[in-house]
Amino acid sequence: MQGLKAIVIGAGIGGLTAGIALRKAGYEVEIYDRVQELRPVGAGISLWSNGVKVLNWLGLGREIAQIGGRMARMEYRWLDGRILNDIDLAPLVQSVGQCPYPVARADLQAILLQAFDGTVNLNHCCVEIEQTDRQVTARFENGHCATGDLLIAANGVRSNLREYVLGQPFHPNYAGYVNFNGLVAASADLAPSQTWVVYVGQHQRASMMPVANDRFYFFFDVPLPLEAGANPAGVKAELQHHFQGWAEPVQRLIDGVDPQATARLAIHDMGPIDRLVKGRVALLGDAAHTTCPDLGQGGCQAMEDALVLAQCLVTTNVGVEDALQLYERQRRDRVSAVVRKARQRAEMIHGKDPQVTQQWYDQLATEDPLEVTGAIAKTILGGPLH
Template identity: 30%
Template sequence: MKTAIIGGGIAGLTTALALHQKGLGCTVYEKAGELNEIGAGVWLQPNAVKILDALGIKALVSKEGMELDRMEITNNQLRPFREIKDQVVQDDSGNKTIAIHRSKLQKVLYQEVSKHMEVKLGMGYEAHETEDNGIRIRFGEGEASAEVVLGADGIQSHLRQSLFPDSLIRSAGQICWRGISNTVLPAEDLKVGREAWGKQIRFGFSQISASEVYWFAVIRESSLPSSLPPEIRPYLQERFSDFHPLVGQIISNTPEDHIHRALLGDLKRLDQWHSGNICLIGDAAHATTPNMGQGACQAIEDAWYLSQALATHKSPDLAFKVFDTFRRKKVDYIVNNSWRFGKMAHSRLGQSVVRSMMKLTPEKVLMQQMKALYKVQPL
């Protein structure tokens, strides 16, 4: 089965690796001329780490990043709303969250995939036609043909627009700045991932390498001035000035050109992710707001389950149906809860509801919820 993957991000490259493990080949077509992901970090939770382990790259990823022992939601002075036992941040096999620079993760994936398959850079998908003997794909530069096409071209997916022109991206009305700071956290904080909540603003951070801290700052769009200064760092320092002094230090140690802005949003639920022999995966299929830190983890789960479905079923159409049926419940749960959580984080009432829930929910229930989130099983 000649398979083309459109997009060489986390979903595309992990799927290529997972297909290879199942003895299935593919070619990855990536729009960017070189893999040079913007400077941000990502937290890979145990469900993703378990799959990276099964694909034989956990040690490589772990070496490039930082294993976290604790994840906390805190007040603006970094005091956790609730102390949670260690086990909640690891799965039954002891996989913990790995915090890593995105470019390092992508490099590990790219190098592993390139050992077995071709990754063609500078190939931006533009259109496709279904023909009698397969699918013809047109790129900005050249053409290719395939029997099966997997669309891993992210939240703004061109392929999705061709398949499902009515698909819509919903804005959450929140702006997120992400940065990489030249900071070493105090020893007791080195293995902690935090999201600190202030007056309808939040700031998250963790160490991602020996000398770098990844951080994100989220502010409601409607509370921003009509025009922002060209240098965002002083503005963020001022907005977060009543936070713990560590937050100010992290921002101030970040070069201005290491700060990137994103408008947060997700993809309105698609009724189906596939059409004929074409299937969407990762953000192209089910982009979520980042509030549960699960977007990339779900892209990695897609890779795992889709490769199993394609290896098991001769008909791609059937494989895609099995994949869709199996994945929907978890993906819907994450997209919907992440959306709600993000809304609550930026409202006074919502914040107090979350605080009360976190304080009152029995630890056993929290553990069950995390176990369900981290569960990865055979298809």
């Protein structure tokens, strides 16, 4: 179907990737976002090989390699620094055919914005959708209207367009923990340069991953009640309290964080849902399947959505609605499985059942590294690009 016009609501990872994929297919694309300035939520993201392959398919392989950290190993350590497991990632790369790339979100957003050869219209909050059997119209709070052949709702976990597709409200679920994340300069006294290090204990995590320009993307996970507010003394005081007595590299990391540039996010997920499409409107990314970050698959699944959506539109000539139904059929089971698996892993890691979390700690100390990389490969290879 040539000559189509797509309206994309949301200029995050999913919306921009969809815009690039549809422009690559020859479609006219207009992207809108409600924010006045594009600022990534969170400092970094782990792009596993399935997400990287989508970017390769879009012609961005060189760009993603330039901003991606080289990650050759994973280390799990107990909170006092004792090694639990040392995992060589080479078997994973050999199995799936592509290395993963941890990246700074701002760097990723920059290459996606540069690759999208169109205009991203900011300060446009979509408040209403209308569609006929031939077109769909987005109406914005500022009075602007945009009409096209299809509309992609990629406006995140708090999407106000999800209810239009589902016919009822469907709200995010609190995953039970708060995530602190940011970027710091890489140094050997924090972690080896090409190693993802994860300290675990007390149902918490402290982690560092290499990204480009000699930096580590770090995150801390702390199970907290949803109503728990930030420590008025600041991020460092809060982290020092929660990670008191942890290994020296964790203490150095806390000392080195920039409080003004450290995000504090209450983690939510959303789904599974039973439909992704209504007529000429399709949900994509977090609007359809917000995923706990414990599998590193949130951004990757949005990228897979964009790829499959574009392929369905290109290869189906019956009509837009038929192509979107095909998109739904190809994605619904995949994203539902990832949402469930990520939620189960989040609960296991963060002490929803302390006995289960202790069993995980015990498993880390004895698990064959090939079993770890095999489980990651299984998730990666479940996507559209093998």
